[in-house]
Amino acid sequence: MRPYLFLPFPYCGLHRILLCSLTCCIESLRDVLQGRKVPLYPVARLITLAAMNDEMKFNPDGQRGMTLIELLVVITLAGLLTGWGISHWRHYQQALRLEHTAQQLLAFLNRLQADANWHNRTALLGIKPGTTWCIGEGQTPANCAALDDDIFKPHYPDVRLTDHTQKEMGFYGLRNNAQAGHIVLSNGAGSLRLVLSAKGRLRLCSEGVSIRGVALCQP
Numbered sequence: 001m002r003p004y005l006f007l008p009f010p011y012c013g014l015h016r017i018l019l020c021s022l023t024c025c026i027e028s029l030r031d032v033l034q035g036r037k038v039p040l041y042p043v044a045r046l047i048t049l050a051a052m053n054d055e056m057k058f059n060p061d062g063q064r065g066m067t068l069i070e071l072l073v074v075i076t077l078a079g080l081l082t083g084w085g086i087s088h089w090r091h092y093q094q095a096l097r098l099e100h101t102a103q104q105l106l107a108f109l110n111r112l113q114a115d116a117n118w119h120n121r122t123a124l125l126g127i128k129p130g131t132t133w134c135i136g137e138g139q140t141p142a143n144c145a146a147l148d149d150d151i152f153k154p155h156y157p158d159v160r161l162t163d164h165t166q167k168e169m170g171f172y173g174l175r176n177n178a179q180a181g182h183i184v185l186s187n188g189a190g191s192l193r194l195v196l197s198a199k200g201r202l203r204l205c206s207e208g209v210s211i212r213g214v215a216l217c218q219p
Contacts, residue, residue: 102194108135116172131160
């Protein structure tokens with residue numbers, strides 16, 4: 001017979017019933033995690049013995065344990081810490097995906113700007129909003145699923161295009177100037193704004209709260 005967890009309690013029937021129930025639940029959970037079948041008759045048998053045998057002793061001399069209240073406090077704290085850790089891990093993953101997508105878009109626009117400057121040509125952006133969004137050069141892309149190097153598509157479905165300049169936005173090859181504008185990407189972690197100035201400068205900033213060290217946008 002496997003040793004059970006020792007929890008010293010006043011010797012009343014109700015406390016012994018609760019004690020045996022909790023002990024059997026812990027042992028059954030251990031069996032489930034180890035892939036063994038869990039018989040039900042030992043649970044009922046121990047609870048019955050706890051209720052009927054007033055001479056049962058749960059804390060023999062020389063053995064140490066914890067009370068049920070202490071165990072419940074530990075289980076509660078462990079649950080709270082686990083929930084807090086999972087929530088922060090999810091937020092961290094969302095922030096990582098958002099920043100990664102914004103950096104990829106920044107690299108795409110930098111490449112487009114360099115090409116326009118090299119060939120001394122105009123490269124305006126075509127933005128297709130919606131659930132499946134994408135950004136291309138020239139005309140608005142008809143199909144975001146197309147495999148084209150001139151079309152930027154996000155790798156993560158939770159990153160959304162929530163705002164962008166409604167007028168034309170793009171690059172002029174002459175003196176590396178640009179038509180100013182902005183693009184805002186968002187998910188559960190927050191929002192990042194990509195800003196294009198009239199002098200052709202591209203930069204990222206965070207809206208509301210800083211995302212992974214990206215500075216806040218200036219009003």
